[in-house]
Amino acid sequence: MNIHEYQGKSILANYGVAVQRGYVASTGDEAAVLAKKLKEETGTGWFVIKAQIHAGGRGKGTVTETGSRGVVLAKGLEEVAEKAEGILGGHLVTLQTKAGGKLVNKVFVAEDVYGPGASEPKEFYMSILLDRGIGRNVIVYSPDGGMNIEEVAEKTPERIYKETIDPLTGVTGFQCRKIAFALGLSGAASKEMQVFVKQLYAAYIGCDASLFEINPVLKTSNDRIIAVDAKVTLDGNGLLRHPDYIEMRDTSEEDPLEVEATAAGLNYVKLDGNVGCMVNGAGLAMATMDIIKLSGGEPANFLDVGGTADAKRVETAFRMILRDGAVKAILVNIFGGIVRCDRVAQGIVDAYKNIGDIRVPIIVRLQGTNAAEAKELIDRSGLAVHSVITLQEAADKVKMVLA
Amino acid sequence: MGVLVGKNSKVIVQGFTGSEGTFHASQMIEYGTNVVGGVTPGKGGTEHLGKPVFNTVAEAVQKTGADVSIIFVPPAFAADAIMEAAEAGIKVIVTITEGIPVADMILAKEYTRDRNCTLIGPNCPGVITAGEAKIGIMPGFVFRQGTVGIVSKSGTLTYEAADQVAKAGLGVTTAIGIGGDPIIGTTTLEAVKLLMNDPDTKGIVMIGEIGGELEPKAARWIKENGTKPVVGFIAGETAPKGRTMGHAGAIVSGENESAAAKKAIMRECGIYVVDSPAEIGSAMARLLN
Numbered sequence: 001m002n003i004h005e006y007q008g009k010s011i012l013a014n015y016g017v018a019v020q021r022g023y024v025a026s027t028g029d030e031a032a033v034l035a036k037k038l039k040e041e042t043g044t045g046w047f048v049i050k051a052q053i054h055a056g057g058r059g060k061g062t063v064t065e066t067g068s069r070g071v072v073l074a075k076g077l078e079e080v081a082e083k084a085e086g087i088l089g090g091h092l093v094t095l096q097t098k099a100g101g102k103l104v105n106k107v108f109v110a111e112d113v114y115g116p117g118a119s120e121p122k123e124f125y126m127s128i129l130l131d132r133g134i135g136r137n138v139i140v141y142s143p144d145g146g147m148n149i150e151e152v153a154e155k156t157p158e159r160i161y162k163e164t165i166d167p168l169t170g171v172t173g174f175q176c177r178k179i180a181f182a183l184g185l186s187g188a189a190s191k192e193m194q195v196f197v198k199q200l201y202a203a204y205i206g207c208d209a210s211l212f213e214i215n216p217v218l219k220t221s222n223d224r225i226i227a228v229d230a231k232v233t234l235d236g237n238g239l240l241r242h243p244d245y246i247e248m249r250d251t252s253e254e255d256p257l258e259v260e261a262t263a264a265g266l267n268y269v270k271l272d273g274n275v276g277c278m279v280n281g282a283g284l285a286m287a288t289m290d291i292i293k294l295s296g297g298e299p300a301n302f303l304d305v306g307g308t309a310d311a312k313r314v315e316t317a318f319r320m321i322l323r324d325g326a327v328k329a330i331l332v333n334i335f336g337g338i339v340r341c342d343r344v345a346q347g348i349v350d351a352y353k354n355i356g357d358i359r360v361p362i363i364v365r366l367q368g369t370n371a372a373e374a375k376e377l378i379d380r381s382g383l384a385v386h387s388v389i390t391l392q393e394a395a396d397k398v399k400m401v402l403a
Numbered sequence: 404m405g406v407l408v409g410k411n412s413k414v415i416v417q418g419f420t421g422s423e424g425t426f427h428a429s430q431m432i433e434y435g436t437n438v439v440g441g442v443t444p445g446k447g448g449t450e451h452l453g454k455p456v457f458n459t460v461a462e463a464v465q466k467t468g469a470d471v472s473i474i475f476v477p478p479a480f481a482a483d484a485i486m487e488a489a490e491a492g493i494k495v496i497v498t499i500t501e502g503i504p505v506a507d508m509i510l511a512k513e514y515t516r517d518r519n520c521t522l523i524g525p526n527c528p529g530v531i532t533a534g535e536a537k538i539g540i541m542p543g544f545v546f547r548q549g550t551v552g553i554v555s556k557s558g559t560l561t562y563e564a565a566d567q568v569a570k571a572g573l574g575v576t577t578a579i580g581i582g583g584d585p586i587i588g589t590t591t592l593e594a595v596k597l598l599m600n601d602p603d604t605k606g607i608v609m610i611g612e613i614g615g616e617l618e619p620k621a622a623r624w625i626k627e628n629g630t631k632p633v634v635g636f637i638a639g640e641t642a643p644k645g646r647t648m649g650h651a652g653a654i655v656s657g658e659n660e661s662a663a664a665k666k667a668i669m670r671e672c673g674i675y676v677v678d679s680p681a682e683i684g685s686a687m688a689r690l691l692n
Contacts, residue, residue: 130509130585130586132615132652135508135512137509167509210505235505236651237503237651238505238506240502241479241504267649271643280559283556283559283561283583284557284558284559284560286638286639286641288680289640290638290640290641290679293640335559335562337559367563369542369544392679392682394681
């Protein structure tokens, strides 16, 4: 589950990680009030106003309506409201968003942490994630912070370092020192970095994250180490331990169809093709999308109805697929194991009758337990449904209806 | 014969008395699997489905000599159940549970590493040696006895493959559902090695999907050490990058994790890769005849 920067920072702060402080606001006026409060608490004179969307590259992104950047600097309290209004309610387009951009509902009003001091500020990159190949978490870091890490990886891969964490010990003291040295730090800044790494890893484990990306981690001009940005992804399976995080989910960031599907117990991903599909099991669902493509169509969606494809779920699934105007045909592919095919067939017949006016051809492939009975049931129903048994027949039928 | 499990396996069910455990344990018994008991903490000393229930895996092993366990414990407690089985000396631990937190699985995998056991799953359909033992939730009748071993990340796609293999006049030795989570016990490579060393298995079907690099690793091993024909399929050629497709592990994060990239490596390594999932059975039949 993806969460916003301000939510990620609040989690980090709860685990003792030093972060750039700030408040989240929904209007320009609110931003100004909170900026004043922030000034009293931190002494900051300038403010950074950051669009809160689930996409990176905000600083270089543009708000379509106003031309404002997604991250702007207000050099004084009097500028805060106007600058915030230049972002709020607009659509921010970045390298990571679709062409239409993402609607910005909230901004994070943050302290300016780049002020002058005894030394030069310096930006680093740090992330924590799972290395699937070895089944362990790794800390990935680089002295080249503040820029696109994919670019660093391509141009100067030798400047990206990795530290693998033993799950039984967690990150060790010597690993924290190694990281601080590799980043070229000494003295107070090195000590601060070691604490930062230790706390960051504790936060990662503590909140059941599946990704932390802190870019940049900043060494301030007075040798403090703080997280200036925070991309936090939480492990959906871990939420059972953190019921309080569930409300951090921002459904306005997700496709409304997918939000509805999740609520109905369906696993749905909207795609841009012309053939809808409904399948039991994720692997078979992907394989069905592939076979649609091989038959000359393009999959309009991924949809796993799960192990209990009952009549109600089948009906909900049909309705979702049919709402997509681009859909020219639907392929239902069920391999009945424990689920009996004739029951699924009955569900399809009922759903079809309930929905009524279905104008696109439907191809139903039911295989496995009671497949023959299921085919007979559908054939006898008198519905305009093409019933097939093997996957190859299904593929051929798709080709036929698209022709 | 087959691998991992067979007619001599003594099987216990962890999470025996829950609804999932009850349903699938009775199906397993009906198939002929030698289920010798189950574990539900707090219900030790009772009987369920005509088999003894124990409070701990250690006690179950001591009293029944069990060497295989299947886990239906809810996600919050499943990793602990895996570790309990490993500590008690269970040799094959099949974890069906879906939705185990990744952090728990990292620890459970680490815990089982040096304990002389094989972990299958989690989030998998289980393992079946046709005609001998079904340690899983798959429909037994689809797996006709034969000479083809199957390794797969996906449940229903495994049934699909087994069905096609049967219709092509072949049949299955052992089918191993390794699961679709980011952290799993037995990998594609380890499962392929087992089947490659099984004298009854004449050919192997290897089914993968987008995400991770398990299939290319297995393919490179097969290139050097393979002695039997292998048919491969990777689901998700049409899946968009960066989206999770049902299985938590099914997401293309890097270039090497796409279906096209995996298939290319598998082909280079001499695996017969089919683009259409409808051709798995016929391809295997062609290679074996």
